[in-house]
Each structure stands twice: as C-alpha cells, then as structure tokens.
Amino acid sequence: SRAVPAADLLPDALDALHATFGFTAFRGVQEHVVSRVLSGQSTLAVMPTGAGKSLTYQLPAVMLEGTCVVVSPLIALMHDQLRSATANGIRAATLTSADTDREVTIDRFREGELDLLYVAPERASQPHFRELLSKARVSLFAIDEAHCVSEWGHDFRPDYRLLRPLLDAFPEVPRLALTATADHHTRADILAQLGIAENGLIVAGFDRPNIRYAIRPRENAARQLKALLEENSGPGIIYAPTRARVEQLAETLAATGRRVLPYHAGLSPEVRARNQAAFVASEDMVMVATVAFGMGIDKPDVRFVAHAGIPKSIEGYYQETGRAGRDGDPSIAVMFWGADDFARARIRLSEVEERRQQSERQRLDALAGLVETAQCRRAVLLRHFGEEPAPTCDNCDNCLEPPGVADVTELARKLLSAVYRTGQSYGLGHLEKVLAGIADDRVLQRGHDQLSVFGIMTEDEKPLLKPLSRALQARGSLLPTEHGGLALGGDAREILKGEASVPIVLPPKQERKRRGGGSS
Numbered sequence: 001s002r003a004v005p006a007a008d009l010l011p012d013a014l015d016a017l018h019a020t021f022g023f024t025a026f027r028g029v030q031e032h033v034v035s036r037v038l039s040g041q042s043t044l045a046v047m048p049t050g051a052g053k054s055l056t057y058q059l060p061a062v063m064l065e066g067t068c069v070v071v072s073p074l075i076a077l078m079h080d081q082l083r084s085a086t087a088n089g090i091r092a093a094t095l096t097s098a099d100t101d102r103e104v105t106i107d108r109f110r111e112g113e114l115d116l117l118y119v120a121p122e123r124a125s126q127p128h129f130r131e132l133l134s135k136a137r138v139s140l141f142a143i144d145e146a147h148c149v150s151e152w153g154h155d156f157r158p159d160y161r162l163l164r165p166l167l168d169a170f171p172e173v174p175r176l177a178l179t180a181t182a183d184h185h186t187r188a189d190i191l192a193q194l195g196i197a198e199n200g201l202i203v204a205g206f207d208r209p210n211i212r213y214a215i216r217p218r219e220n221a222a223r224q225l226k227a228l229l230e231e232n233s234g235p236g237i238i239y240a241p242t243r244a245r246v247e248q249l250a251e252t253l254a255a256t257g258r259r260v261l262p263y264h265a266g267l268s269p270e271v272r273a274r275n276q277a278a279f280v281a282s283e284d285m286v287m288v289a290t291v292a293f294g295m296g297i298d299k300p301d302v303r304f305v306a307h308a309g310i311p312k313s314i315e316g317y318y319q320e321t322g323r324a325g326r327d328g329d330p331s332i333a334v335m336f337w338g339a340d341d342f343a344r345a346r347i348r349l350s351e352v353e354e355r356r357q358q359s360e361r362q363r364l365d366a367l368a369g370l371v372e373t374a375q376c377r378r379a380v381l382l383r384h385f386g387e388e389p390a391p392t393c394d395n396c397d398n399c400l401e402p403p404g405v406a407d408v409t410e411l412a413r414k415l416l417s418a419v420y421r422t423g424q425s426y427g428l429g430h431l432e433k434v435l436a437g438i439a440d441d442r443v444l445q446r447g448h449d450q451l452s453v454f455g456i457m458t459e460d461e462k463p464l465l466k467p468l469s470r471a472l473q474a475r476g477s478l479l480p481t482e483h484g485g486l487a488l489g490g491d492a493r494e495i496l497k498g499e500a501s502v503p504i505v506l507p508p509k510q511e512r513k514r515r516g517g518g519s520s
C-alpha cells in the first residue's frame, strides 16, 4: 500500500533535489522512498546497485532538521559517500577509529551543524554513542547494506544485530534500511530485525534489460575468454575465483595485445589504486579481478563482465554482472562454469557453521538452478528477487538459442550405480571406462570388469556422460571426495530408485551435433 506523501513536502523535495544534486527528477522508486521518509515512516528499500540509494537518505538529511545517522559497514564505503556528499555541499562527517578529528565531528554534531553522520555498526551499538545521540537531534537512521543484519543474507555481520536497542531508544526517529540484494527470506528478516512494519517494504525493479546473459560450461577458460575479448572491444571485467587464477589469466590474456591488468587483495594498495584508476579512465581495458574489485567503482561504460568460475550466489552474480552497462548501452554478462566449481563450493559448505549450512546450501542450489536452466535466464534471476517477469526476454542465451533438453534419468542411474558399486571413490575418468566396458589395467586390477555396470552405457549415451556428471554435481547428487573421486549425495538415492528424474540442458555445440546426427 502506497503511503500518502506529505503533500506539502514533495515540491520542496523537488526543489532540494535540484538545488543539492542538480537532478530534475527522481528515478524509479526514489520518490516513493523519500516521501515516506519525509513523512516519518520507517522503510526498507531494496534497490539494485546504481538505482540511486544514497539519494534517498541524503535528500531527507538535507531537508529535515537535525542529523541523519548513517550506519555503514565499511570505512572505504563511508569515505566514498562522504566525498560525494561533501562535493554536493552536504554537511557530512564520518566517525570512525580512522578519523583523527573525532572531537571536532562530535562538536559539530551536537551543535546541529551536520546533515549526515556516518558510523560503523560496532560504534553505533555502543552505549556512549547512544548518549551522544540523546544530546543532539537525530532526523533519520539510515542503515546501509541492511542485509548484513540477517543470517539469511549473504554477508551477515553480528554487529548489525546490536543496532536494535539504539533504534528503539529513539522511537520517534524513522528508520530507512537500504540494500541492493535481498531475497524473500532476507527481506522479511531485515524488517523483523530492524523493527520496520511489513508495509514499509519498497522494492525497485531488478531488471537490467540492456545486459545480455549467457552461461556456458567451461572447456578451456583461457581460449573462451580470448574469444570473448576478440568479439568485445570495450572495457570489461573478468572475475576469477583466486588470486593465483587472476594473475595467470591476466598474463595469458595480455599476450593477445589487449591492455589487461590484475586486481586482487594480494596486491599492494598502491598497485590496486593505480590499476583501478587505469581501468576507470580506459575505453578498452580488461580488468581480471577477484570479487574484491568493483564495489563503489563508478564506470558506466563497462561493456562486459565475465565469470571464469561460479560466483558465490545469485545475489553475487547479480551484483557483479550489474557492473556492466550502467550507461544503458548493450552489454554482456557471460559465465563459464565447471562442475569442479560446485564441487569446491559443496566442500566449503561442510566447513561452515552448522546453523548457516541450510541457507548456504539453498543459495548454492539456487545458483545451480540458474546455471542448469533451459528457461530464460532473466526470468529465473528476476523471480529469485521476487518479481514476476515475462517468461522470455530475447536477450539471453536460452532465449536466443533455445537449448535442447534431454531426459537422461536412465544414464544417471547407470552412473550413480557405477559410483556406488565401485565404492564411491573414483573419478569420472575411471567410471566412464567401467560404464563403456573398457578393461584397462586399473579396471582389471580392481575387478571392475566383473561388476554389473561394466559396459552398460550405450553408444548414444557416451557424449551425454560429461554434461550429466556436470549437472549432477551442480545439483549436489554427486559430491566430490577428498581424493578427487565422486560419491553419492543429495537426491542420488531417489534417482536410483526411479523417484526423481534428471533432465539436462545440452550445450549448444552438443545440441547441434545431436540434431545433425538425428537428421542424417
């Protein structure tokens, strides 16, 4: 239900918008959020990156009497915000352990000379901060990156939980929680944790229609990325899972003659700053980076974002690919994934705290669903964020070149029973030999030529074994063992008993081969 805006405030808000930021209009849900805040209603705004979240508290901060207290999780982020607020003539300051002028800031705050005061959650939750607030006038609490308050969120920070007593100590001060990424669970949790009414939820559209999504199996990452670079001349970001992989890919790709630089947390701050500045200024450079790169970078003309391995979650995928095409021009997001990515992620899963395992597993399953789907990628993505999108978009790989889907339940049962009968410790290479009936030394030594599964795979099934194994690993029916073997997991037993089916998406190349083969 849309709140009735305080009617006399909106013209003032437009004036202030123009006077402070030089903008002539609100974008999307900004107006709705600002009008709620101005009329004192607590709100959770879920707005994708680039949608203009900061304005929704900075504008009220300028308009309302008193100071808007902004809770933000990272000092670097705070300083970015501080810079841009100050550049717009907003009276702002940060209160962190890194600041040497804390006394000055505290005085300004008490004297009512600040529109914005940025603090970290660990400071905000301290009793003497509460005391300080009671001696000043607070207009608004803005809680940035609010998903940090939820264990369902992808970036839980316990300090965020300690904010509630502070907020409750000032019941007349409205709360504005902001986040770019929150699925249904996380949204409900943020509302509950921060004491915001359910009808205070405002969700902006997540669609980025100018981004073309594609998700492909990884065959040879370097070769696939080189091809991508040949087809795309504009600036691009390639995300790789580890520092070593970043270095390696950057070196390989630089050999193509394209300007390519690495970025990861292992580089010195000077090198990182230099590489980032070069990227922001460039019109054709490629940055190979870990996820450490991208937060707070203002480069609207990034033409492609590639993932050389799977991201952490759909939220991460959306955030990282969202760095492409902020200028609205056609851009590309392509992911090259491998079964080993999911294998590693599922091993890590067993190492996280038990109470978080369920949500982490759901996150991984959702990502596997996106990777393995034959449906429109955009539709899957937007449904994940609670929207009801059109079933097709004409701007993703699956819409542009619908993949073939094969029901390979029979082959899946053969593979899973070969895994079981060989003792759940061999890799796909060995299993393939057993299923194909190839009696090499190792097969003979272990007596695997004597098993009922020896040689039961048909000629037609052979090319499907690898995509099948990939799909089973993505959905968790096959799990990696410590020594590089495969073991049963997830719904493997249901598949074996014929209670679950296994459709797989055929990669376009395989699909062409199959169609070609079928028609001859």
Ligand code: ADP
Pocket (backbone or CB within 6 Å): 023, 024, 025, 026, 027, 030, 047, 048, 049, 050, 051, 052, 053, 054, 055
């Ligand atoms: P977010 O924090 O949601 O990622 P930002 O607050 O950084 O987004 O805003 C993204 C960009 O959009 C900034 O460059 C900002 O100046 C611009 N912007 C925000 N609101 C408007 C508006 N109403 N009109 C024009 N540009 C805007």
Ligand code: ZN
Pocket (backbone or CB within 6 Å): 375, 376, 377, 378, 379, 392, 393, 394, 395, 396, 397, 398, 399, 400
């Ligand atoms: Zn689509």
